[in-house]
Amino acid sequence: MKRTILTAALLAGVMSGAAWAQSAADAVAQRQAGFKAIAAATGDVKKVMDAGGDLATVAAKAEEVSAFAKRMPALFPAGSGTESGQKTRALAAIWQNKSDFDANAGMMASAADRLAVALKANDKTAATAAFGAMTGQCGACHRPYRAPQ
Secondary structure (H helix, E strand, O other): OHHHHHHHHHHHHHHOOOOOOOOHHHHHHHHHHHHHHHHHHHHHHHHHHHHOOOHHHHHHHHHHHHHHHHHHHHHOOOOOOHHHOOOOOEOOHHHHOHHHHHHHHHHHHHHHHHHHHHHHOOOHHHHHHHHHHHHHHHHHHHHHHEOOO
């Protein structure tokens, strides 16, 4: 009975889109791939904004950033820092201040959501402000929670 309940709970988590890392190595790999993807998406948005192109064409890129930011807290389970033996720049401060880290991820998602709305509306002024808020949130998290290269 307990096994059935556990299996159902795990399936519910997977079906709801929760990020279920199998190990610290999986968590590190998933988050590193995600960070690379959102860096590329952010770069794509910036190129179109700088070129004065049709902003709506990159709205999905902002939605990708938002989706990743919403999953980000789950990709930092306890034990997935440097103590796991994985190559990661995640500092112990993440787990010491997990609620702040998680709040920063939420603020990044909100900024990316605002950016997506502005991009869809082809509103360069609003998109520029939202883009600045989103990228500023990246730095707000990197400074306390990521080791320099």
